[in-house]
Amino acid sequence: MELSLTARNVLLGATMLGALGGMLGSFALLRRQSLLGDALAHAALPGVCLAFLLTGSKSPLPLFVGALAAGLAGSLLIFATVRWSRIKEDSAIGIVLSVFFGFGIVLLTYIQKLPTGNQSGLDKYLFGQAATLVKEDLQVMAILGTVVVAAVALFYKELKVLSFDPGFGASLGLPMKRLEILLTLLLVVVVVVGLQTVGVVLIVATLITPAAAARQWTDRLGAMVLLSAGIGAVAGVIGSLASATVPRLPTGPVIVVVSSGVLIVSLLFAPRRGLLWALLRERRVAGRIRRENLLKDLYRAGERQGSFAAFVSWPQLMGTRGQTSRELSQSARPLERSGLLEREGDALRLTRAGLAEAESIVRKHRLWELYLTRRLELPSDHVHRDAEAMEHALTDEAVKRLEELLGFPATDPHGRPIPARRSAA
Structure with a gap:
């Protein structure tokens, strides 16, 4: 597919923005400052308007400088509000966002009423219009992007400490406040770079959505930063190609939709954090607990009958925990296949x-009951429910430790014998 010059400009600009936004968004997400990018984007709007009023020019450099200055002013105002007042950071971000954006809308309305206002094109900064990107815009974006990448590479270890444990960094003598200002400055630069492409309203999505998607797949910051940048870049490529192929399809919203689609897939299917895998793990754990409860119920029935060789009827087992026949059958079948129980008609042993x-x-159940009564001095009639849960979580090592701690007891708090260790062979 042959791309026009405008389409190539859009492709390059969207790809750069996606990669830069994903990279910086990783640090913002980990520091729980997702709304900071949104506030900085809204704060940049009056800077764009003031730069146009002062210069009367739509050339990218003055507008970038104006947006950068306004974004920095907004970030400094947030820091000052948090430091010198009792207002918390989220409230300060909301205040700066609304005040600066309101001021920007007032200036934008005033500009639109000027004789040359309709030709200014500043309204495109609200929702973005990537088709207006020209060579000069790309040059400025490339320079600023290079600065951002170089800063992240140079201060990566320090930014890592800032993201995870700033208190530890301060104890090492690292200038955490300066690093926080540096990270905010880099966020301002990325926000300014993306205003023309996706606009004030959607810029935060290019920062946070790729980072949130990447976070589902890895626990390593380096991998997260690279993956987030890759997701953002791919979303930029797909968004720009889609807008070039489909008439009147805006690039910015498509970029956000693509990255949101990746986030949804990540939330559902990521191996360790995906909701689908979490649901499957929960079902496996619930099935294991039901099977272990069935084994325990058969043991207790054998204790009452005085023989573990006797079969226990199906209705008796159903009544123990109020299970249906289908639920009991689901628990019994895998145990029967594993050779842990035998079935004869409607009876098990x-x-x-x-x-x-x-x-x-x-043994785990009764040891834990004894531990709660001896060590925590809980009444014996208050420990059963907790032991019901812990018996499925205690490891063999924990059981050995409990036995040593309790002096290898023979009975539980209710006088029932604690089974001795026995080999399955």
């Missing part, structure tokens, strides 16, 4: 391996 497994579960 433990195998030798199943008895060893059931004893292990019951």
Whole structure:
């Protein structure tokens, strides 16, 4: 597909913006300053308007300088408000955002009423119009982008400390306040770079959405920064190509939609944090708990009957926990396949391996009850529910530690025997 000069400009500008926004957005996300980028974008609007009023020119450099100055002024006002008043940071961000944006709208309305106001094109800074990017815009974006990338590469370790543990950084003698100002300055630069492409309203999405998507896939900051930059760049490429292919399709919103789609996929399917995998893990854990409870119920029934060789009827097991026949069958089938229990008609009993497994579960339950009554001095009738949960979470190492701590006890607080260790073989 042959791209026009305008389409190539849009492609380059959107790709640079996506990569820079994703990179800086990672640090903003980790520092829980997602709204800061939004406030800086809104604060930049009056700077653009004032630069036009002072110079009467639409050339990119004066407008970039004006937006940069206004963004810095907004960020300094946020810092000053938080430091010298009792207003919290989120409230200060909201105040600066609304005041600066309101002032920018007033100036924009005034400019529109000037004889040359309709030709200024400043209204495009609200929602962005990537098609207006020209060679001079790209040159300024490239210079500022190079500065941002160089600063991040140079101060990466310091920014890492700032993102995760600024208190530790201060104890090492690192200038954390200066680093915070540096990061804010870099955010201002990226915001200014993206105003013409996606606009004041959507710029925060290019910062936070790729970073939030990348965060679902990794726990390493370096990988997160690179992945976030990649997601932002790909969204920029797809958005610009889509707008070049489909008439009257705006580039900025498409970029945001693409990155949001990546975020949705990440939220659902990321291996460790994805909602789908979390749901599957929960189902597996719930199934394991039901199976362990069935083994424990069969053990207790054997205790009451005085023999673990006898079969326990299906209705009796259903009544123990109020299970339906279908739920009980779902728990019994995998245990039967694993050789932990035997089924004869509508009755079940433990195998030798199943008895060893059931004893292990019951031992955890009764040891934890004894620990709560001896160490925490809880009444014996208040420990069962907690032990019901802990019996499925205690590791073998924790059980050994409990036995040593309690002096290898023989009975629980209710006088019931604590099963001894037994090999499944």
